[in-house]
Amino acid sequence: MSDSKNTSLIVGIIAVTVLLFGGLAWLLVRTPASPSVNNAGQPENVTFSDENNPFVGPADAKVVVRFFSDFQCPACRYAEPALKATMEQYRDRVKFIWKDFPLETIHPNARIASEAGRCAAVEGKFWEYHDQLFAKQSEWEALPNAFTKLVEYGAQVGITSPSFSACLQSRGQTALVRRDINEGFANNVDRTPTVFINNRRYFAMTSAEWKKNLDAALAEVASMPQ
Numbered sequence: 001m002s003d004s005k006n007t008s009l010i011v012g013i014i015a016v017t018v019l020l021f022g023g024l025a026w027l028l029v030r031t032p033a034s035p036s037v038n039n040a041g042q043p044e045n046v047t048f049s050d051e052n053n054p055f056v057g058p059a060d061a062k063v064v065v066r067f068f069s070d071f072q073c074p075a076c077r078y079a080e081p082a083l084k085a086t087m088e089q090y091r092d093r094v095k096f097i098w099k100d101f102p103l104e105t106i107h108p109n110a111r112i113a114s115e116a117g118r119c120a121a122v123e124g125k126f127w128e129y130h131d132q133l134f135a136k137q138s139e140w141e142a143l144p145n146a147f148t149k150l151v152e153y154g155a156q157v158g159i160t161s162p163s164f165s166a167c168l169q170s171r172g173q174t175a176l177v178r179r180d181i182n183e184g185f186a187n188n189v190d191r192t193p194t195v196f197i198n199n200r201r202y203f204a205m206t207s208a209e210w211k212k213n214l215d216a217a218l219a220e221v222a223s224m225p226q
Helices: 002-030 074-090 110-122 126-135 147-156 162-169 174-186 207-222
Strands: 063-069 094-100 194-197 200-202
Touching: 063 207, 074 094, 074 126, 074 207, 094 110, 094 174, 094 207, 110 126, 110 147, 110 162, 110 174, 126 147, 147 162, 194 207, 200 207
Parallel strands: 063 094
Antiparallel strands: 063 194, 194 200
């Protein structure tokens, strides 16, 4: 009887092990590979639609930075000073484009903040409002209803038109935010911040890393036949 029990136990352990490894193998086959930090900077086949996205820099720049970000993301807030300094330094040669990628499952107010940013863009105040959202992130990130605070920030950056709050109330910019989200998914964006310098993917960067990668991109386009 003891030997029979031992044999059954061994068979059971083997069966469970096979199932576990089989399930792991299935997941590895079925789950698409996410971009790795270790693969950052490699050329990729990516496509973008930039119409109506806020930007800084020459409209026809050969080097284009697309910055997928989330106003409620702490890592995005920490990345902002280096990005802002870089934009000031390179804005005459590089086009910097904002892309909304609110991570709604972990940042419940990120989506409405993105829409508020787009409403501010309609008023010609996107970048001022962008700065205010990151500076005040700790005030609004955990609010059960952030609408009033988001409208208040508009007034703080000089948006006085009632059309701003009406835009946010009506969710008038939902389609543009959704387009950015879908574009991010189509290009395997799975975290924020995610940065594309032309067709090369990066993540949060220091000022020195920004300089290195932008200088390399500028040199690359300068070497191309005209």
